């Protein structure tokens with residue numbers, strides 16, 4: 001019987017929107033990583049009203065919003081800082097280096113974060129501060145900016161994390177297991193897919209992506225990378241065994257797709273056209289718009305319209 005070398009456990013994001021969290025264990029490299037660490041965001045908004053937040057990690061686990069450590073082979077996944085049920089605001093605002101002092105080492109070797117949408121990263125707030133968080137330079141910047149602009153709470157505290165940033169072209173090396181992060185086009189900048197060169201062969205995780213956006217060439221480049229493995233073969237110092245595995249092609253493809261079964265492509269251009277019509281028929285003195293703070297496409301549409309009509313575009317500082 002062939003020895004089992006890699007195990008993938010999908011802990012969220014299956015038949016649901018949000019909660020994308022995948023545990024990859026490679027027994028040959030002795031590596032355990034998470035691919036994305038999203039909170040079950042729909043459930044989160046059902047449980048908590050706007051402005052409300054959980055009082056502890058235990059509460060989050062009880063309500064099944066994040067993976068339960070007792071059911072997976074990971075120790076010390078969550079920060080000790082928020083374990084106790086009784087929390088106060090002071091705890092959240094303390095200097096975050098204290099997390100590192102308090103958190104014990106974990107057997108988790110890292111968490112890969114594909115892009116700064118809450119269903120992919122929002123669980124990080126509760127994570128042990130010693131665990132390396134691998135993410136793109138822009139994703140880290142957006143997460144930190146978002147954190148600053150929203151209300152302080154234990155679910156919005158991304159300080160003190162052990163960030164390890166990358167750009168396209170870099171190769172992540174975890175105990176000898178190589179990972180190539182590669183850019184894709186999505187509605188938020190700084191989105192990546194990953195090619196994980198496991199001991200069983202390449203495992204591809206697309207993250208969220210699109211092929212119809214303004215930077216769709218980035219997605220095409222990722223698709224090409226999946227086929228050619230150019231980065232790992234030119235810069236990865238692969239041996240013959242690894243090259244042979246790569247030549248066998250992708251072993252597993254994990255693809256994100258919320259509307260994949262509907263085949264609907266929502267065009268931002270249509271939003272722009274409808275806005276144009278609205279303005280043509282109703283000459284407003286001012287207009288209030290509301291959209292997700294990290295919906296970069298919508299921001300661009302509204303700001304372009306404002307520019308076109310010579311308006312001031314004013315953004316609130318806080319949510």
Ligand SMILES: [Zn+2]
Pocket residue numbers: 115117186208
């Ligand atoms: Zn997304």
